[in-house]
Amino acid sequence: MNCNANKSIGCTVKQCAYHCGNENYCSLDKINVGTHEANPTEVKCTDCESFRPSSK
Ligand code: SF4
Numbered sequence: 869m870n871c872n873a874n875k876s877i878g879c880t881v882k883q884c885a886y887h888c889g890n891e892n893y894c895s896l897d898k899i900n901v902g903t904h905e906a907n908p909t910e911v912k913c914t915d916c917e918s919f920r921p922s923s924k
Pocket residue numbers: 877878879880881884885886887888893894895896899916917918919920
């Protein structure tokens with residue numbers, strides 16, 4: 869698989885269409901991080917809003 873890993877964006881979400889498979893990096897030049905909480909207090913309160921489900 870040809871993937872342009874962005875070494876500045878580490879990611880382990882292998883189910884994302886932008887994930888680099890064997891390498892735990894994102895292939896996008898830039899991602900957007902946000903939150904689904906009114907008052908985020910923990911890591912799990914944050915989301916990668918650039919996530920797209922893999923077609924596989
Ligand atoms: S878009 Fe977000 S979830 Fe998807 S590979 Fe990049 S950093 Fe990971």
